[in-house]
Amino acid sequence: MSIARLLAVGLISSALVSCAVAEAQNSISRPRSEVGLYNFDDSESFEVFARRMQGLQREGRERGDGTIVVTGAMAESAAPPAPAPPPAAMAMEVSADASAPEQITNTQEAGVDEGAIVKDAGEYLVILRRGRIFTVRHGDSSLEPIDAANAFPPDAESPGDTWYDEMLVRGDQVIVVGYSYGDFGTEINRFRLGRDGSLTYRDTHYLRSGDYYSSSNYASRMIGDELIFYAPVYLNWSNWRSTMPALRRGGPDGEVVDLVDPNDIYVTERARRGKHVLPVAHAVTRCDLSVRELDCDATAVLGSWSRVFYVSPQAVYLWAGALDYSDEDNDGQLYRMPLDGSRPGAVPVNGSPIDQFSFTEDRQDNVLRVVLRGDDRGAGMWGSEFSSGDVGLLTVPLGAFTDGSEHLPRRALRELPSVDGWRFHNRFVGDYLLYAAASYGNEDEASFMYAAPVDGRPAQRLDLEHGVTRFDIMGADAVAIGPARDNALGFSSVSLGQSARVEDVYLLPRASEGEQRSQAFFYRPDPGSPGGLSGTLGLPVSRVRHGTGGEFLGNAAAIFFLRRDEREFAPAGQLVSREKSGVDDNCIASCVDWYGNARPIFLRDRIFALMGYEIVEGEMVNGGIREVRRARFNPPVRRASRED
Structure with missing residues (x-):
């Protein structure tokens, strides 16, 4: 798709399509003093709108246009009961003597974990x-495995139906997020972390949702x-009450x-006319962790299937594709x-961003910036790995x-120089947008990138000694990482x-990225380094040749550390895994490392390498990393006991 098609100009007007639509539109409103989307006045107005959607859904089935209808346990369940009065708020206990995490x-964003x-x-x-x-205890210069527990409820009947992907920690709460294909949707399990490092199961909640998985983004x-x-x-x-956003407490x-x-459900001016089926409620759910009983509320916008989202400190931004690509007026x-x-x-928009890194909210200029390509599949599942078209x-x-x-x-x-290749990488760093593209497995053949100042100055092409599979931030500067010729990692x-300028290059022989997250x-x-011009980076690396796909599930053999002194690189060495492949760990659930399994960890004045079930501590001596100790924390494990 050409860049000229990415942005339509002018306003769209159309007649209402039926009396039912007119009735619904009159009861989808907003206060005159407010600017934004329209919400429903009451349950009756939403019922009218739902009947219109049902009619369009039936028409779509008769035409055979592939309209998808959710079926199964969620669609067949009874309408949820009215919510019970919330319990009295109780402050969570936080270990008073624990060091600040x-x-x-x-x-991506400071202050947004x-x-x-x-x-x-x-x-x-x-x-x-x-x-x-x-x-694993690391206090007092230790490195000692303490406890292990299943990430699912003690009474879970089919934990293998759930993928436990993400975790957050707040005070003494450990929150594990998973997606259950056999149950209600997004599963939230909370555990209490004791002062002795023990784990105690607290509770489980489910959010009704579709699969949130993305090869690049994070759900929580x-x-x-x-x-x-x-x-x-x-x-x-046809049974909308049983498929709207909801929370279930427990099993x-x-x-x-x-x-x-109805007051929390929003539609655009065009959508409230009821011309197209709105198949998805895009829900943003907020839960208060400061009270004992998890207290959540949500806001939903009704729209299309395609979605790419980004979370800033102030808002969630969601890009949804057109409802009907055959309709030239449908953005x-x-x-x-x-x-x-x-x-x-x-x-209204056209085209598509690639992933969450295609966005940045600039609070100083009070704008949102988004990099687009003409054609994209959205960021759901593996969609962010495929895009094409102008930039x-x-x-x-x-x-x-x-x-x-x-x-708009x-x-x-603003039109930017085009790049060939369906695997597109982008990142906003400071006042620049950085981007590059190539075909998977052949990135070393596209050894250049673009740096586009966001103030409108011309984009610069920077020639590199390697391709690009990752952009990231190093203080006030950026780093571009990717495969080079002769199986090196650049x-x-x-x-x-x-202006943008390549200051230094290092090529790691016989290596590729071990993780793509x-x-x-x-x-x-380094402490006191102006603009972070000096410091240390860590990255999982593999000895498997790039292009095999192993980096999507984690195949790191080591964590590589690279020193940077006044913008000049020097290799610091590696902390190497001793894990043996193929060892049975008696896995019960979530037995694929969809989010990888290796991370560099910089914790105060210490350095660690997490690789599978190993954690290795290193020490930087004269610019080189050397191993100090390592610990294994692999199973057997116990089921976490319930909190009293």
């Missing part, structure tokens, strides 16, 4: 792997005491609580869903998010001042 996860496979919890590292949680975020989820909820309009017989009422929508629960807004940079003023009918002016979209340090990389600036 450190952020060891390479997150992401679900991960390892977290610091003061005196302990907490690790999630293959359906189990492990604690945490800001302070607030746990945040984005998930698509696939609607069956199959647990209480089901609606998370949205996609970019939604802004504020985290304070206020009214969402939207703006553009869209700048959206935050005030432009209204009812989804007001198109053409000047909002690292390029890129400064981003008035953003959290697999970490750069720690």
Whole structure:
């Protein structure tokens, strides 16, 4: 698709298609003083709208257009009962003598934590792997496995139906997030971390949702005491009450609580006319971790299947594709869903971002910037690995998010130099957008990148000695990483001042990336280094040739450390895994490392390498890393006891 098609200009108007639509539209409203999407006045107005959706769904089946209807246990269950009164709030206990935990996860946004496979919890590292949680004590210069427990409820009947993917830690709470194919949707299990490192099961909740999995993004975020989820909820309009966002407390017989009422459900100006079936409720759920009983509420926008989302400290941004690509007047929508629960807004769009790194919210300029390609599959499952078409940079003023009918002016979209290849990598670093593309397995043949200043100055092409499979941040600069010729792995340090410049290059012989997740990389600036010009980076590496696909599930043989002194690279060496492949760990659930299994960990003045069931501590001596000690924390494990 050409870049000219990415942005439509002008307003769209159309007649209402039926009396039922007119009736529904009149009861989908917003206060005159507010700007944003329309919500439903009451249950009766939503019923009218639902009947219109049912009619369109039937028409689609008669035409054989492939409209998908959710069936199975969720669709057949009875309507959820009215929610019970919430329990009295009780403050969570936090270990008073625990050291303050450190952020060891390479997150996209400062202050927005992401679900991960390892977290610091003061005196302990907490690790999630293959359906189990492990604690390893690191306080007082120790490295000692303490406890292990299954990541699922003690009475779980079919834990193998669930993938336990992400974990967050807040105070003494360990929160494990999984997706259950055999149950209600997103599973949230909470454990209490004792002062002695023990794990005690607390409770389980389920969010009704579709599969949140993405090869690049993460389903959960945490800001302070607030746990945040984005998930698509696939609607069956014939029985919509049983497929709307809801929370279930406990197992199959647990209480089901609606998370949205009609006032929490939003549509665009065009969608409220009822011309197209809206198959998905895109739900942002916020849960308060400061009270004993998990207390959640949600906001939902009704839209299309395609989705790419990004979480800033202020809002969740969701890019959804067009509902009907055969309709020239039917655009996609970019939604802004504020985290304070206020009214969402939207703006019509075309094209698609690639993944969460295609977005950045600039609070200084009060805009959202998004890099686009002409054709993309969204970020669900493996969609972010495939894209094509021209490249553009869209700048959206935050005030432009209204009812989804007001198109941006053409000047909002800036055309950028095109790149060939369906595997596209992008990252905003400082005042620059960095991007590159190639075909999978042949990235070393596309040894260049573009650095586009966001202020409108021309994009620069930077020639490299390697291809690009990762961009990340090193202080005020950037690093480009990717395969080079002769099976080497290349690292390029890129400064981003008035112009972009490759400052130094290092090629690691006979190596490839062992992990492709953003959290697999970490750069720690040296204390007192201006702009982080000096520091150490860590990255899982493999001796398997790039292009075999192993990096998507984790195949690291070591964590490689690279020193940077005043922008000049010097290899610091590796901490190597001694794990033997094929050893039976009696895995019960989540027996594939979808989020990888290796991470570099910089914790205060110490350095660790997590690789499978091993954690190795290293020490930097004269610019080189040497092993100090290692610990294995592999099973057997016990089922966590219930909290009294």
